[in-house]
Structure formats: C-alpha cells, structure tokens
C-alpha cells in the first residue's frame with residue numbers, strides 16, 4: 182500500500198494497548214518497509230516519561246510482542262528514533278497547544294506534509310473530549326494535509342450512547358476522517374472470506390438458502406476475564422464480542438457480491454445485511470437467546486475461579502460471559518436459514534470459526550461406516566488459531582460394500598511457503614495511513630448493530646425472570662444452548 186509522509190499520534194500511549202499491540206505493529210510495518218520515508222510517532226499521555234524512557238518501554242513491547250521481536254538492536258533503535266513522547270493532561274483543553282507545537286516541530290524535522298492520524302487508545306470517556314480539544318487547536322481541519330482519527334470499540338454502550346458518540350465525533354471530524362477499528366476485520370482470515378466466496382466459481386452458486394442449511398459462527402476463548410474485570414463486568418459477552426466482531430463476520434458471510442472491491446461497495450453491501458437482520462421478538466428473546474456465566478471448576482487438576490470470584494467483578498454480578506443465539510436474515514438469499522452465533526470465556530479451547538452446513542444429499546443411498554455419523558458437508562473457515570479452510574466431504578470406505586465416512590480436505594495457512602500473516606493492527610494501521618477505510622466500521626453500521634442487540638440488553642436488564650445459566654469453567658457453556666440448534670441430527674461443532 183502506498184503511504185505518504187505522516188505522523189501517528191497515539192493518545193493513551195502509556196497504556197497496555199500501545200505497548201502490546203500498536204507499537205509492535207508499527208514496528209512490523211517498519212520492518213516490512215511499509216512506512217513512508219518521513220514518519221513520526223508521538224505518544225501522548227498523562228504519565229511523565231522522557232523520550233528515552235518511553236522508547237525503552239516500547240522496545241520491551243517490541244521484544245515481546247512484535248512479529249520481528251528478534252530484530253537486530255540497531256533496527257529497533259533506528260525505528261525508535263522517530264518515536265517521541267509528550268506528557269499532557271488530556272482532559273484539559275489548554276494543554277493541546279503542546280500537541281500542536283510538538284507536531285509542528287516534527288512536521289519540519291520529518292517533512293510530514295501536515296498529515297496526522299490521531300489514535301485514541303484511551304478510555305471511551307475521552308472519545309468526545311479529545312476531538313473537541315484537537316479541533317480547538319485547528320488540528321482536525323484538512324487544510325494543508327490529511328487529518329484522521331482512529332477509535333477503538335466500544336462505540337457506545339447501547340443504541341442511544343452510540344448515536345450520541347457518533348454525533349459528538351462528527352461535530353469535529355467528517356465521517357470519512359473517522360476510522361472505527363473492529364480488529365476482527367483486520368484479521369487475514371476474515372478478509373479471506375470475501376476471496377473464498379467471490380474468487381471461486383464453485384462456492385457462490387451454493388451460497389444460499391437452497392443449499393445451505395444453517396451457519397454457525399463461534400468465537401470461543403479459554404481464558405477468563407483476566408485483569409479486565411472492571412471493564413468486562415460493565416460490558417458482557419454480547420457487547421464485547423457479538424455487537425461488533427461477530428456481527429461483522431456475519432455480514433461478510435452473508436453479504437451479496439459487491440460490484441467492485443471498494444470501501445463504498447463493500448460497506449454498502451454489509452449495511453444491507455445489518456438492515457435485514459430480523460428484529461428479535463419477545464418470544465425470540467426467550468427462546469433463541471441464551472446467556473451464561475462461568476462458575477468455578479477443576480479441569481484436569483487445575484482449579485479455575487468462578488466469574489464472580491474474579492477481581493473487580495461484583496460478587497452478585499449478572500454479567501454474561503457466554504452468549505449464544507439463533508438469528509435470521511430476512512432477504513431473498515437467506516430466508517429461513519438460521520445463523521447460530523456463540524461466544525464465551527472459559528470454554529474448553531480458543532477457536533474462532535465459521536461453519537457453513539450444507540444441506541444433505543436428497544437421499545441417503547449409503548450407510549455411515551460403523552462408529553461414524555453420516556454428517557452433512559461442512560465448509561469450515563477457521564479464523565484462528567490454525568488459520569485455514571476445511572471442507573468435510575463424504576468418502577467411500579475402502580473395501581467391499583458402500584460405506585461412507587466423512588473426510589477432511591484441509592488447508593492450513595501454515596503450509597504456505599511464505600506464511601507471514603500480518604497482525605490485525607498492522608493491517609488496519611497501514612490501511613488508515615493509506616486512507617483506505619474499507620475494513621473500518623461506519624458510524625451507521627455501529628448504530629444499526631446496536632439497534633439489533635438493544636432488545637436483548639433490555640430484556641436481560643429489565644426482566645428478572647430472564648435466565649442466566651451457570652456453566653462450569655472449561656465446559657462448552659450452558660447445556661440449554663444445545664437445544665437452540667434445529668434438527669435432530671444437528672449440533673454445534675465442538676472443535677478441539
């Protein structure tokens with residue numbers, strides 16, 4: 182991708198995200214020769230650091246988390262010589278004059294063409310404040326160079342706060358200057374869904390209600406809430422994973438072929454999917470949406486705390502750490518095809534995948550081999566880990582007779598000769614630097630997805646009979662989730 186000289190200004194630079202993800206990702210871009218000739222990175226935060234101290238900390242982050250963590254010391258130093266730090270109180274408007282001064286200094290030094298990206302790696306409470314103060318210094322107006330802003334989820338806490346946040350941001354930045362990160366869209370395998378669907382002649386003719394029985398989208402994590410109890414307890418699985426990441430994945434699985442691969446066309450088609458989500462009725466809320474919370478358990482000799490015992494979690498918390506649902510897309514292609522979505526923490530394994538379940542052949546001519554079930558054809562798009570694609574297909578068991586057994590046609594990214602997979606942040610930061618907003622969320626998409634999940638939030642919050650199922654840490658979530666899946670022979674896939 183072509184990028185022009187520019188500065189990346191990271192607010193909240195003393196935080197974890199900068200250390201673990203952002204600087205390592207920008208360093209990887211540097212190693213891959215993707216940064217422009219003139220660039221500068223300015224970390225801004227309240228914590229006092231000198232440039233030297235900040236660089237030292239960033240070097241530790243690179244050594245731990247970058248793809249090129251083993252790079253020569255002098256490469257890292259050369260990269261870090263364009264990294265600077267500025268300490269201000271980001272909640273005080275008058276201090277933004279220092280940001281402006283520093284940027285004009287860097288601008289001269291590195292010939293940046295007044296092109297600036299502002300990355301808000303801060304608590305969401307600062308999302309409306311920082312743009313206002315940048316605007317106050319004239320830093321948001323694109324007169325001489327470009328000005329872009331990147332924000333991370335959560336984009337609001339519910340529908341009304343999402344609308345409010347969009348309004349606040351759009352007061353100081355034009356919508357096309359705003360880059361809302363959903364890091365799932367930065368994943369190579371998520372982008373590959375478009376290629377699988379639209380670069381192959383064989384899938385797309387089958388990609389509809391006539392041949393697909395149902396679709397599963399799973400994002401399972403084996404970790405618990407770790408040290409994020411404070412944030413997570415006010416959020417829960419629905420807000421944390423489904424409203425954003427999993428509905429984004431769903432839109433790529435379900436969208437119509439775009440006319441062209443351009444941001445406008447792709448975003449337009451995704452938006453149509455969101456608008457076609459069938460609103461959940463009262464009955465759907467009761468029958469088709471399930472929430473759970475992990476309870477303590479000992480798995481293979483290891484003891485795991487229950488969610489309520491985690492630090493910064495209320496002892497009587499009703500926050501869900503698991504959510505599963507059956508939903509429908511009311512359009513021509515998908516009428517009547519259930520989409521099952523599930524996510525949870527403290528499940529048996531870490532895996533994110535999409536499973537396309539094709540309808541069975543019209544007649545069962547062959548017997549399933551002993552000890553096997555005659556399973557439907559499945560196309561499994563493995564998002565992570567072990568990125569790849571797997572097609573399950575029926576094959577004759579060698580020997581006399583005609584017994585059939587399901588076998589795997591399996592492709593692993595790790596089998597590619599050159600299988601460098603850029604991290605999601607690497608890809609997304611580069612895209613923003615190049616002014617390509619295809620993989621970023623539009624304000625309107627954030628609102629329409631909140632609109633879809635809002636009735637669930639309301640039901641869980643207001644109806645005291647809305648069940649919250651416990652599930653033992655290390656299990657696949659509440660048993661009742663199994664009943665969601667229609668059809669006697671159908672269950673969730675349980676990858677190991």
Ligand code: BG6
Pocket residue numbers: 402421422533
């Ligand atoms: C984040 C959530 O957005 O995504 C986390 O806040 C979750 O709770 C994470 O663990 C999962 O991302 P990934 O890339 O590990 O699947």
